[in-house]
Amino acid sequence: MKDRYYSEDKMHELLADSERLLQVVSRFSIPLGVGDKTIEQVCRENHIDTATFLVIVNFTHSGGDYSYPHDTKIDLQTLKKYLQNTHIYLLKFLLPHIRRHLIDALGSSLNNDITFLIIKFFDEYYKELENHMNVEDKEIFMRLDELQKGKKIKKLSSEISRIHTAPIEQKLSELKNIIIKYYTSESDNNMIYNILQHLFICEYDLYIHDRIENLLLIPEIKKLEQQNERNSASSNAEDENTDNNGELTEREKEIITGVVKGLTNKEIADKLFISVNTVTTHRRNIARKLNIHSPAGLTIYAIMNNFVDIKEIKL
Ligand SMILES: [Fe+2]
Ligand SMILES: [Fe+2]
CATH class of the missing domain: 1.10.3910 (SP0561-like)
Incomplete structure (x- = not known):
């Protein structure tokens, strides 16, 4: 080993x-x-x-x-695939398997009321786990791709921390302990020991899964978020650096094109992935450089300088 x-x-x-x-x-x-x-x-x-x-x-x-090692390059898609497959394995395979055996073992040895209560306890646990994993699938994994494309979204790292506040394996160890302490029937020992073994496997699996999410996934997502923040800060700085010896920058030409096509500042900002404030700053600089302050004036300027085709403009 x-x-x-x-x-x-x-x-x-x-x-x-x-x-x-x-x-x-x-x-x-x-x-x-x-x-x-x-x-x-x-x-x-x-x-x-x-x-x-x-x-x-x-x-x-x-x-x-x-x-x-600190310099390991973690591939978030590989990590995502692994964690999602663990969700599928636990929810669709291992836990239903344990439930079936639990019904067999308890049904043949305990009275119906106790069997019912234990299965109810198990089902409540299953529901809790299923909710937890569904939230992760929808809120975290599905939006991971957007984060990787550099899109600005709500911080995923704090979302994961939020849903990881309560340890999900706790209820499972309670079930294990109830069986260990209070299961008194002498028949079907093999079956009930086998269920306990499966509960141990499941508990350990969840423990490692939780640790991987907390100690690997969250730090890697945080790194990506910080990198995205740095990138957007430097591209904003580039966007606002407009002096360029009084000539228009490429970004300013794009803004003019947007204005003459009748887009609002918000629409221009969304199209160019910049903030509305940055668009306003650009428009101020354009007006200063060209000494043109009206959209109509800009339209004439843009057509004369071939930024846009006259056919693209609603006159
Ligand atoms: Fe998970
Ligand atoms: Fe989790």
Whole structure:
């Protein structure tokens, strides 16, 4: 057993290492039959970012206590795919599987009222988890693409922190403890021990999932948000730097085109991905440079200088 996995290690060693690592690989939909290929080769063949795959593997392998090298480039799409597949696995496969076995085991050994209460407890837990994961899918993962395109959206990192205020695995360990402490029937021991094992697997899976979201996803999204903020600050600074020896900048020509086509400042701002304030500043500078203050005057200027075609303008 290795302490840590690297890209040149063999994929078959990783797969045979532990049930936990087997799970990680399965969530990337990597087919078996890996032969003697290295982790890097298998990842490349399956279009998976190796660095991100390895961080998730080592995170899981260390029990959630792995601090990855600072300069690792995490691919957010790979991370997203892994986390989404974990949601699907838990909600559509593992938990329904546990529920079915729970009904079988309890139904044959306990009276109906207690069985009903335990299943009700389980179902409430399931609903809570499903809500949590649905919010993540809709609010976080679906909007991650917009953030990656540099669009200005509400801060995702604070949204994730908000939905991660309560640990989601708590109720599951309560269920485990109820069974351990109070399940007294002597029949069907194998079945109930098997359910407990599945509850342990599920609990651990959720624990690692939560740690990956808190310690990997949130910091990476924060980095991206900060980078977007820096980019937009520098492009605003560029936009406002309009002196250019009294000549019009490319940006100012775009603004004039917008004005003569009859767009409002807000519409121009949206079209050019800048703020309304920046548009106002540009319009002030244009008026100063050209000594033209009316939209009608600008229209004549724009046509004469071929910024726009006369056919594009409603006269
Ligand atoms: Fe999640
Ligand atoms: Fe979560």
